[in-house]
Amino acid sequence: MSVIYMLLIISISVAVIFFIAFIIAVRSGQYDDSYTPSIRMLFEDELVKEKPKKTIQTKTD
Amino acid sequence: MEHKTCFHCGDDCRQNLISFQEKSFCCNGCKTVFEIFSENELTCYYDFESFPGAIPKEIEGKYDFLSDGTIVDKLIEFNDEKTQIVTLHIPHIHCSSCIWILENLNKLSSGISFSQVNFGTKKVRIAYNYKENSLKEVVLLLSSIGYEPYISLENYNKDIKSIDRSIIYKLGIAGFAFGNVMFLSFPEYFQDDGFWIDKYKSTFRWLMFTFSIPVVFYSAQDYFISAYKGLTSRFLNIDVPIALGILVLFIRSTVEILFELGTGFFDSLTGLVFFLLVGKFFQQKTYSFLSFERDYKSxxxxxxxxxxxxxxxxxxxxxxxxxxxxxxxxxxxxxxxxxxxxxxxxxxxxxxxxxxxxxxxxxxxxxxxxxxxxxxxxxxxxxxxxxxxxxxxxxxNDVFNKNKTTSFTTLTNSISKHFTIAILSISIIATTFWLLYDASKAINVFTAVLIIACPCAIALSAPFTYGNLLRIFGKLNFYVKNATVLEQLGMVDTIIFDKTGTITTNQESTVTYNGDKLSGNEEVLLKNSLRGSNHPLSRSLYDLLEEHNIISLNYFEEHIGKGIEASYNNDTMKIGSANFIGHNHNTSVLNTTVHISSNDVYKGKYTFFNKYRKGVSKLFKSLKRNYDLVILSGDNEGEYENLKKLLPSKTKLIFNQKPTEKLEYIKHHQSEGAKVLMIGDGLNDAGALAQSDVGISISENINVFSPACDIIMDASKFSQLNKFIKASKSAIKIIKMSFVLSFMYNIIGLYFAVTGQLSPVIAAILMPLSSISIVVFTTLMTTIIGNKIK
CATH class of the missing domain: 2.70.150.10 (Calcium-transporting ATPase, cytoplasmic transduction domain A)
Structure with missing residues (x-):
């Protein structure tokens, strides 16, 4: 089989894999709320920092 | 005096300052929330934003109905032996602290397994073990930390709506196919013949054919459906030439590769559908936190x-x-x-x-x-x-069952009628010519004309112009339901205003005092008595009075629904309704009043008046030249003289209108050919807002209730109404200009088509070029308009 067929199969299957990934992402609702996750991802660090402390530390103004 | 602000909610701690852990709070409610958070190590809440909280409200007994199983069943969306899932709307969600605390609810109550916030819709989805926590307890927990959910009749009988994601799928498929087809058609763009291309071109061609099948039959299906509907109702909408173009492209390309006549136009076909869907997607700007469909149920x-x-x-x-x-x-x-x-x-x-x-x-x-x-x-x-x-x-009333947008012919559709007829005649004339001259080319020319004339650029002008303007307006707190509304807004000739809450403001009132002048001591006592009261009238009167020293009263009592009694040294004061004061009050006056007596001697009364919004007079002056202006009020004629002075003389003033009468008034004017813009705010305007061509609901706080309408407008933008209408008018001009631009592309394309020289490469260049230049042109122009409003 000529190399061109190999290349076609590879390139199209890569494209199809990405396409399937896109469909799965849409189905799982990733595009329904595009704002909250961007804030949520910033929270985890804060949580870890706070856990070992026993005293309450908050911002005073 | 320096005011301390509440650590929790940011309000002034002017009435009773509570100190706790070196922080000041305005009330016990706020302090309690802080205590709940600090006991559960959730004080991070205060780190993301300053003053994120809300004062928890008194809710005793309010949610007793949640103990009723049948009501609970109507609210929850999932229920098995252990877990229930509920989605609650919480209006207070406004910052990152809110998201953080609501997603950490499981730390406050062991029964809650997870909670997830959707910031855009201000909703939180909570899963909980109902053996440990009933729904009522979850709601009470939320209320106790200042996040009281909003449960209304609308939640009852709700159908579980599946989210319509079809446009994303269609766009994704079209984009995927477009990219792949482009890449497969490259070899033939650059090489016409030769050993290599001859050997592989049929593979390329059939692959392109495969890719374009889902595009034609799935991604583009809406255009076929819409065109069919248009034709059956004898109406040539813009989708007719589009569907015709797509169909001809597909059939001609398939025939070409089947008989090895050429490479076909699959690249143009998939590109065309992709661009059209991008336009559609762009136009679908939705404000998920607003609802334009609300009725009394919500x-x-x-x-x-x-x-x-x-x-x-x-x-x-x-x-x-x-x-x-x-x-x-x-x-x-x-x-x-x-x-x-x-x-x-x-x-x-x-x-x-x-x-x-x-x-x-x-x-x-x-x-x-x-x-x-x-x-x-x-x-x-x-x-x-x-x-x-x-x-x-x-x-x-029937008006609530009618779909407004379907009865309106958009600019694009009205132009497409002439366009379609013109294209069909050009293709027939060209084909007849070639039949006589060189019959072998006739069918080529016929299809080429239909392909190149496919009004992609025309179909894109309106979505991109309106889509972009919708976004610009949204940023300026002027929320438009959809693109059609913008077009209708540009065409109105009559503007009808509601009075109360629309041209007057609910937030501020002015007050006048009638009676004996209060002495200095009395003023101090009055101001200090009002400080202790939470009644809305006391609050607004307190804000309107001059600052005085703070004294601690000897005696203070608030009689709910009646008034306040207070004393300091030897002076007593009563503030409240006429009956409470013991004054025989002439009740024929319709304004709201607060009466005052000092040492049981009647002193006088404060009368509240609605204050007109800033810039009302200016706005009416700027509008009077181009529009018929009407004030349609449900109130009595008490304000007639004031309005007469304030507004241009030709403004019609109509009072004592019932909700249905408002609706009929608008209907009557529409039957005389007027395009009516109605601006109102309350539920009593709901009928008029639905009947009018464009209904604007004005709101002091866009997150709270507003009746069904086409546009929700922030009250602070009221004086700029004229600018928004002008911008919508300019949008229509932009669309007309881009029509001219796309006609020029069509003429160039038609030249190639009619002379029988349309090759796939020319089509593949001309189509995206025209689409992209229209997109750039409309986006630039609308941005310029948008800057003018600011």
């Missing part, structure tokens, strides 16, 4: 307390029957027309009429549905069921 409670032989039981609002005894607590809504049996009613009808001051009623009085009880507990007897009440009857 305002009414889901359940109410019924008293049967001395026992209180929660019942669903729809189950209320004539003659039922109902208990209305403080801050609860009157769901049906009724007679007041027990207690002093002070009803706030601001959502219904826009009138901000409360209405007092005593037992035996008839009260209408829609008012909110704001002083203590009352008992009422239902006179009608929910649907038959005075207010809710409005929704049985």
């Amino acid at each position: 305002y009414f409670p889901i359940a109410i307390t019924k008293i049967t032989s001395g026992i209180e039981i929660p019942i669903q609002v729809y189950d209320i029957q004539k003659g039922d005894r109902l208990l209305i607590r403080n801050q609860e809504l009157i769901p049906v027309d009724a007679i007041l049996i027990n207690g002093n009613a002070s009803l706030d009808y601001s959502f219904v009429t826009g009138e901000s001051e409360s209405v007092r009623k005593s037992s035996g009085d008839k009260i209408f549905a829609g008012g909110k009880q704001i002083s203590g507990v009352i008992e009422i007897e239902a006179l009608k069921s929910v649907e038959q009440s005075y207010l809710t009857q409005l929704w049985s």
Whole structure:
């Protein structure tokens, strides 16, 4: 089989894999709320920092 | 005096400062929330934003109906043996702290397994073990930390709506196919013949064919459906030439590769569908946190307390029957027309009429549905069921079942009629010519004309112009439902305003004092007495009076629904209603008043007036040249003279209009050919807003209730209304200009088509080029318009 067929199969299957990934992402609702996750991802660090402390530390103004 | 601000909610701690752990709080409620958070190590809440919280409200007994199984079943979306899942709307969600605390609810209660916030829609989805926590406990927990959910009749009987994601799928498929087809057609762009291309071109071609099948039959299906619908109703909409173009492209390309005549136009085909869908997607700007479809249901409670032989039981609002005894607590809504049996009613009808001051009623009085009880507990007897009440009857009018947008011919569709006819005649003339001259080329030319004339650029002008303008308007707190509304806004010639709450503001009022002048000591006592009261009138009067020294009163008592009694040294003062003061008051005056007596001697009264919004007069002056202006008010004629002075002389002033009369007034004018823009705010305007060509609902706080309408406008933008209308007019001009631009592309394309020289490469260049230049042109122009508004 000529190399061109190999290349076609590879390139199209890569494209199809990405396409399937896109469909799965849409189905799982990733595009329904595009704002909250961007804030949520910033929270985890804060949580870890706070856990070992026993005293309450908050911002005073 | 320096005011301290509350660490929790950011309010002034002017009345009773509470210090706790070196932080100041404005009330016990805020302090309690802080305590709850600090006990559970959740004080991170205060790190993301300053003053993120809200004061928790008194809610005792308010959610008793959530113990009723059938009501709970209507609210939850998932239920198995252990877990229930519920989605609650929480209006207070406004910052990252809110998201953080609501997603950490499991730390406050072990029964909650997870909670997830959707910031855009202000909703939180909570899964909980209902053996440990009932729904009522979850709601009470949320309320106790200042995040009281909003549960209304709208939540009842809701169909579980599946989210429509088809446009994303269609766009994804078209984009995927477009990219791949482009890449497969490259070899033939650059090489016509030769050993290599001859050997592989059929593979490339059939692969392209495969890719374009889902594009034609799935991604583009809406265009075929719409074109078919248009044709069956004898109407040439823009989708007719588009569907024709797509179909001809597909058939001709398939025939070409089947008989090895050429490479086909699959690249143009998939590109065309992709660009069209991008336009459609772009136009679909939705404001998920707003609702343009609200009716009384989203305002009414889901359940109410019924008293049967001395026992209180929660019942669903729809189950209320004539003659039922109902208990209305403080801050609860009157769901049906009724007679007041027990207690002093002070009803706030601001959502219904826009009138901000409360209405007092005593037992035996008839009260209408829609008012909110704001002083203590009352008992009422239902006179009608929910649907038959005075207010809710409005929704049985036909206007609420009519779809406004379908009856409107858009600019694009009106132009497409001429366009389609022109294209069909050009293709027939060209084909006839070639039939006589060189018959072998005739069918080529016929299809080429239909392909190149496919009005992609025309179809894109409106979506991109309106889509972009919608976004710009949205940033300026002027939220438009959809693109069609913008076009209609540009065409209105009559503007009708509601009075109360629309041209007047509910937030501020002006006050005048009639009576004997108060002495210095009396003023100090008055100001200090008002400080202790939470009644809305006391609050607004307090804000309007001059600053005085703070003294600690010897005696202070607030009689709910009546007034305040206070004393300092030897002076006593009574502030409140005329009856409370003991003054025989002439009740024919319709304005809201607060009476004052000092040492049991009547001193005088403060009268509140609605304040007109800033710039009303200016706005009316700028509008009067181009529009017919009308004030259509449900109120009495008390303000007639004031309005006469304030507004241009040709403004029509009509008073005492019932909700249905407002609707009929607009209908009457429309039958005379007027394009009506209605601006209102309350539920009593709902009919008029629905009947008008464009209905604008004006709102002090866009997150709270507004009736069904086409545009929701922030009250602060009221004076700029004219600029928004002007911008919509310019948008129509932009679309017309881009039509001219795309016609020029069409003429160039048609030259190639008619002379029989249309090759796939030319089509593949011309089509994206015209589409992209239209997109760039419209986006630039709308941005310029947008800057003018600011």
